[in-house]
Amino acid sequence: MVETRVESIRVSLVTQNRAVILKDINAERYLAVWIDAYVAEAIAMELQQVVAPRPMTHDLLRNVIGELGGSVTHVLINDLHEGIYFARVVLDVAGRHVEVDSRPSDAIALAVRVRVPIFIEDEVMAKEAVVLESTPAPSSLDRPRDDLGLVAAGEEATGEGMTVFRDFINSLDFDDLGKDKES
Numbered sequence: 001m002v003e004t005r006v007e008s009i010r011v012s013l014v015t016q017n018r019a020v021i022l023k024d025i026n027a028e029r030y031l032a033v034w035i036d037a038y039v040a041e042a043i044a045m046e047l048q049q050v051v052a053p054r055p056m057t058h059d060l061l062r063n064v065i066g067e068l069g070g071s072v073t074h075v076l077i078n079d080l081h082e083g084i085y086f087a088r089v090v091l092d093v094a095g096r097h098v099e100v101d102s103r104p105s106d107a108i109a110l111a112v113r114v115r116v117p118i119f120i121e122d123e124v125m126a127k128e129a130v131v132l133e134s135t136p137a138p139s140s141l142d143r144p145r146d147d148l149g150l151v152a153a154g155e156e157a158t159g160e161g162m163t164v165f166r167d168f169i170n171s172l173d174f175d176d177l178g179k180d181k182e183s
Contacts, residue, residue, distance in 0.1 A: 001076065001119040005033065006047060007110060009040050020108055022118060028130040031120060033085055035105035046112045058109040069094055075107035075116045080124050
């Protein structure tokens with residue numbers, strides 16, 4: 001198993017899809033896991049130490065596990081099938097080892113709340129990880145990007161980093177908006 005940490009949450013400028021970037025703690029290897037906006041926000045809130053006025057879903061799960069006498073020992077992204085990652089939340093319940101199937105995004109959101117390791121199965125990491133040869137320093141005019149063309153969530157869109165977005169907007173044919181595509 002490869003231990004990782006949450007490096008960042010990235011947002012596609014074009015599609016607004018989000019990915020959590022996990023970094024191998026012992027190497028320059030990264031794994032991107034696509035996640036929905038709600039879980040991205042839940043992970044980001046915890047990483048930024050923002051406290052919700054009422055427990056969010058992952059807070060509730062943490063509280064229920066604790067109230068029932070269990071503790072999360074770690075989470076494991078253990079498989080990839082047809083482009084979908086699978087994960088397990090590993091618990092200790094009164095000395096008993098319990099594994100619960102989970103979406104990786106939910107497992108990660110829980111892991112950051114209870115501050116436990118996030119592991120990735122060796123085969124998954126070997127097959128899917130991106131290895132960076134060297135990390136260029138970001139330009140003051142550009143937003144940091146990763147190999148997926150994503151930008152870090154919450155960063156300001158300025159300078160040359162907006163070129164791709166501007167080119168996309170300029171390529172749109174606004175005369176076709178609202179017209180029936182089949183007529």
